[in-house]
Amino acid sequence: MLGGKYTMEGRVIAAKMIAEFEEHLILEERSVATIQKYIRDVKAFMAYAQNSAISKEIVIAYKKYLQENYAVRSVNSMLASINSFFSLFGWNDLKVKSLKLQQQVFYPEEKELTKEEYTRLCRTAERRHNERLCLILQTICGAGIRVSELQYITVEAVKHGEAVVNCKAKTRSVFIVKELRQKLLRYAAEQNIKSGMIFVTRTGKPISRTNIWREMKALCVEANVNPQKVFPHNLRHLFARVFYGIEKDIAKLADILGHSSINTTRIYIISTGTEHRQRMENMRLII
Numbered sequence: 001m002l003g004g005k006y007t008m009e010g011r012v013i014a015a016k017m018i019a020e021f022e023e024h025l026i027l028e029e030r031s032v033a034t035i036q037k038y039i040r041d042v043k044a045f046m047a048y049a050q051n052s053a054i055s056k057e058i059v060i061a062y063k064k065y066l067q068e069n070y071a072v073r074s075v076n077s078m079l080a081s082i083n084s085f086f087s088l089f090g091w092n093d094l095k096v097k098s099l100k101l102q103q104q105v106f107y108p109e110e111k112e113l114t115k116e117e118y119t120r121l122c123r124t125a126e127r128r129h130n131e132r133l134c135l136i137l138q139t140i141c142g143a144g145i146r147v148s149e150l151q152y153i154t155v156e157a158v159k160h161g162e163a164v165v166n167c168k169a170k171t172r173s174v175f176i177v178k179e180l181r182q183k184l185l186r187y188a189a190e191q192n193i194k195s196g197m198i199f200v201t202r203t204g205k206p207i208s209r210t211n212i213w214r215e216m217k218a219l220c221v222e223a224n225v226n227p228q229k230v231f232p233h234n235l236r237h238l239f240a241r242v243f244y245g246i247e248k249d250i251a252k253l254a255d256i257l258g259h260s261s262i263n264t265t266r267i268y269i270i271s272t273g274t275e276h277r278q279r280m281e282n283m284r285l286i287i
Contacts, residue, residue, distance in 0.1 A: 011054045011091060013046045021085050031167055033148045041081030059094050072101050113229045113238050121216070121230065124223040133215045135187055136199055136207075140232055142180045144239035144256055147209045147232035149174070150199050158184045158198065165258070172258045240268035 018039060025035045048062050059082070066075040076098040083095045118141060125134035139145070139153055149165045152174070157163035158181050163174045176184070188198050199207050212232055220227040236257070244253055254265040 011094075012051060013042070013049065013054065013085075017085075017089065018042055018046070021088055024088055031148070037077075038081040038084060041078045042085045044078070045082050054091070054094060056094055056096075059096050063096050067099065072099050075099055076101065111228055111234075113225075113234045115238065115242065117223070117225045117229065118235065118238055120223040121219050121225060124219045127222075128219075130215065131187060132199065132207075133212075133219075135183060136212060137216070137235060138180060138183070139199075141235040141239050143174050143176060144236055144243070145174055146236060146258075147212055151197055151206050153184070153198050155185070155188050155193060155195050155198060158188070167258060170258055170260070172255070174256075237268050240265070244269045 021042065022035060022039055025038055030038070045062055048065065049058055052058060062082075063075070063079060066078055070078070079096055079098055086092060086094045118137070122134050122137050125131075125137065136150065139150065140147060143153075143163075145153075145163075145165065146167060149163075149167055152163045152165045153176075154163070158176055161176050161178075161181055163176060165172055165174050184198055188194075193200070197206060201207055209232060216230050216232065217227055219225070220230050240253060240257060243256070244250065247253065250262055250265055250269070253269070254262050257265060257268070259265045
């Protein structure tokens with residue numbers, strides 16, 4: 001805690017403090033994606049405060065602003081970032097409570113990507129001769145990984161049939177099925193990639209999630225898929241639903257996805273409104 005350096009009076013967030021916060025997160029061994037998100041959230045709050053001295057009233061007003069503009073989970077995620085920042089500097093009196101979130105009974109159908117829609121996205125990428133994107137879609141969905149974990153899909157890992165993924169201070173093994181292995185190795189050979197990461201830019205750097213997101217969105221019209229459904233993480237959700245539909249083992253699924261809590265995994269496998277409605281119809285409780 002760095003509270004001694006930053007007194008209660010005139011509590012204005014300075015660039016130096018954000019740098020110290022970033023260093024703190026690095027020492028805590030947070031993932032790169034988590035660090036970037038925390039810094040982004042604190043900077044957004046800093047912009048909202050407009051160099052004013054931070055008071056509890058400003059934080060509560062910001063919380064209200066977030067509630068009016070973002071989904072509950074997003075709001076809580078942003079509040080967790082700034083609460084962590086406040087804790088580091090001993091500004092515990094400024095911390096605010098997260099919003100209460102009622103457990104979803106079913107997943108909104110307009111946001112759930114179906115297997116058929118996923119197939120159409122892959123076929124569209126193929127028709128456009130974007131083999132890299134087609135394989136990225138299949139790798140995320142076929143292995144159930146996060147987009148940030150694509151960096152662990154290396155030539156060596158694919159040859160071994162297993163990638164060792166290090167994310168959020170946890171290490172887990174991700175299996176790569178035979179058909180996907182064959183496709184990835186063929187692609188690597190065609191691109192003259194003999195070792196290291198398979199999905200890279202022309203300069204050999206990892207492909208950013210922003211570029212993947214943009215390329216996926218560009219498929220929507222031709223694939224006839226609602227753009228609201230098309231983002232990398234939804235492919236991971238599809239993997240989870242298909243796996244659970246076969247295995248019905250939520251604990252095993254949590255391990256595969258790298259979740260610390262089964263409650264997180266539950267979010268991935270809740271049924272759609274149509275499925276929920278059908279189950280209620282099948283109960284036949286109306287005389």
